[in-house]
Amino acid sequence: MALDIVGAPVESVTIVGGGMSGFTTAKELRGRGFAGNLIIIDPAGLPYDRPPLSKDYLLGSRDAQDIQLAHADWFAEHQVDVVTGHAAALRPDEATVVLEDGSEITSSRVVLATGGAARRLGIPGGDFETVLELRTREDADRLRSVLKPGARLAIIGAGLIGAEVASSALPFGAEVVLIDPVDPPLVPAVGHELARLLHDMHPERGIRVVTGVPTAITRDSAGHHVVMESGERIDADAVLVGIGIIPETGLAEEAGLETDNGVIVDESQRTGHPNVYAVGDSSRIRRSDGTLLRRAEHWEHAVNTGATAAAALLGQDLPKHGASWFWSDRHGVHIEGVGNMTGEGNTVVREKDGKPSVFFRLDPDGYLAGCAAIDGGMSVRAARRLIDQRILVDPQRLADPAVDLKKLTK
Template sequence: MEHSLSVSPVVIVGAGHAGVQAAASLREEGYDGEIVLLSDERELPYQRPPLSKAFLKREMDLHGLPLRAEAFYPAQRIDLRLGARAVRIDRAARTVALADGTSLPYGHLILATGARQRRLEVPGVDLPGVYALRTIADAAALRERIVPGLRVVVIGAGFIGLEVAATAAKLGAETAVVEIARPMGRAVSPALSDFYAEAHRSFGARLFLGVGVREISGTDKAEAVVLSDGEVLPADLVLVGVGVTAEDALARAAGLDCGNGVLVDERLVTSDPAISAIGDCAAFPNATLGFVTRLESIQNAVDQGKLVAARLAGKPKAYDALAWFWSDQGDLKLLIVGLSHDVDQWVVRGDPATRAFSTYGFRKGRLAVVESVNRAGDHAAAKRILASGKTLTPEQAADPDFDIRALAKG
């Protein structure tokens, strides 16, 4: 069992949701040693979800983004170092080398390095006018440019791509979305994917589905997106949102076991017992699915930060938190609880035409995931049912007279 006195100092690489939560939870758990929190960005650690929604729509400014107030870090004796990029881990010496040439000793190291944009390998992707959305700087640049009449082409219809597309359409831009498969295809049910395709058309976007990108054309800047079928979409701004990959280069270079991310055990410990990994960069054994997976969600980042902090304070346990996600697109709030991997039966409850309904996904007859559009009550009930292990059958889910919320409370 690891005790706080034996692991000081704790160095955390990455100051997103996972890293900040780990630092805060260490203090909450009574850890009294030194905590160093490294961020390679210059801004105070901030929330990422609003970047594609409220911030981009100008409903929130920079002051609303920080995860914690600036005074929180000194008050909690957390040594927050901004613009401090970790470049190398020396596991034998237990040190982390920074880009400025300095080196930090650690008793325990927490990797919360997050994920990086998946690169779209097509000609023209590096032209001016082609954007990704990962940081405050990315969001600020997009916010400045998206104005009524601007021709915006979004490549990729995952959560980020669709959130930006909905925001761009609301701001009056001429918006097109290109997706090689179907909207949010890897994450949601076919019924939900089809519903969102129609919803985005109603927002004013044109959708090009089942087609890829041949190139982004232009001389000095992006001027058009050429699709794999030869169609040309004129563009003043191109957003690439084709997914992310684990930011595990630091771990790989240090010789830690990696797969689709930094491999950890059920307590989130890497192949080196002095190093943990949490959040988007960590590939962990999922208790529900029975195999190793990596999740990109705020819930996962926060819950893993809490678990590692508790372990370092002498309270180890296996990670088994219930996964949940959300996405705001136009007037639609999507809430998902559970995971859709290997779901073999879907039941729709409610009428999608009313823009308020839920889909229930079953894996071998057992409830595995619930997707709710504008029905927060269904989401709350589903959370309780899945967390408690109660039984809900496909027949009950399909019966409009069956009281699911009563089952959740009972």
């Protein structure tokens, strides 16, 4: 019998949400020796991976089965029951989840892995049912159905999702307009230098980039019309909004759990109620000193929080995670980033074939704080070790493409 960090027996676990964080929690529990009953509740049924929705799945190079996080036989082999349905209520004292059909599932602990819903535009016309979003397979299927040669697609939001969809839409022959109030977007993620380089890829490949704020969306027999603050009107057959997510905290709020742009958890992913944990996009960590961290939404964060919750549920030592890492793909290039690219300090650039390739952010003391790269995964992995181990490195050696970064970690 497992004991979680508060010493109470854990004989069964119900996970609400089958995204990466929920699936990881289940996988880690089994991998760490948990033999009790394990249930995942999700309206989509078997868990699947979300990042391919804006890339391979949208393009049709991977189908629904290809993006499953594990095939059905894995769940049978590991005795993980998947319940297809919506969780309508949570009773924390009983660790009971009530489904929309009225059925109830009671276990020793509940893990909320509810993720987030697409943020909608708070402007007239922003709530039209024909204004698209991209959070599910069904969303991707709907978007693919409108991507035809000559189709006019307006994308509001040029962050990771917007940029990826813009790139993926081009092979369909669509005409793409990418709208964002910031020029360039993604500075917080990759730093100004790389953000500029990445954003400039869009017009180089025929995507029209508009910097500004939309104030309304109208529609008529000719299609949709995005009205800009400048007075410009952008005509489109389809409009996609990709401006981030709102964490799904409704279950937690109605159950009396603390929320603040996410379900508040401690460093073991436990909420204020000992029967309930929360992981992934919908969770937000408050450290033991009271510091409330920013909520994170990237793929690795989902994996890390799932692993942490599993360890905590079993009363095991919590895993240690390195500097935050993410990746993205657009226009045939792969982007990775780690750590903080916008803190105080300066940027060192490493070139490849005469072009900027790897960007290092040094803090005021000269230590590496962040790294972002184009087609430079090995460099980012080496940089992560330099950050995690806090190794002081000569900036000239960082900039020199002849220097093997892996050797700097030893």
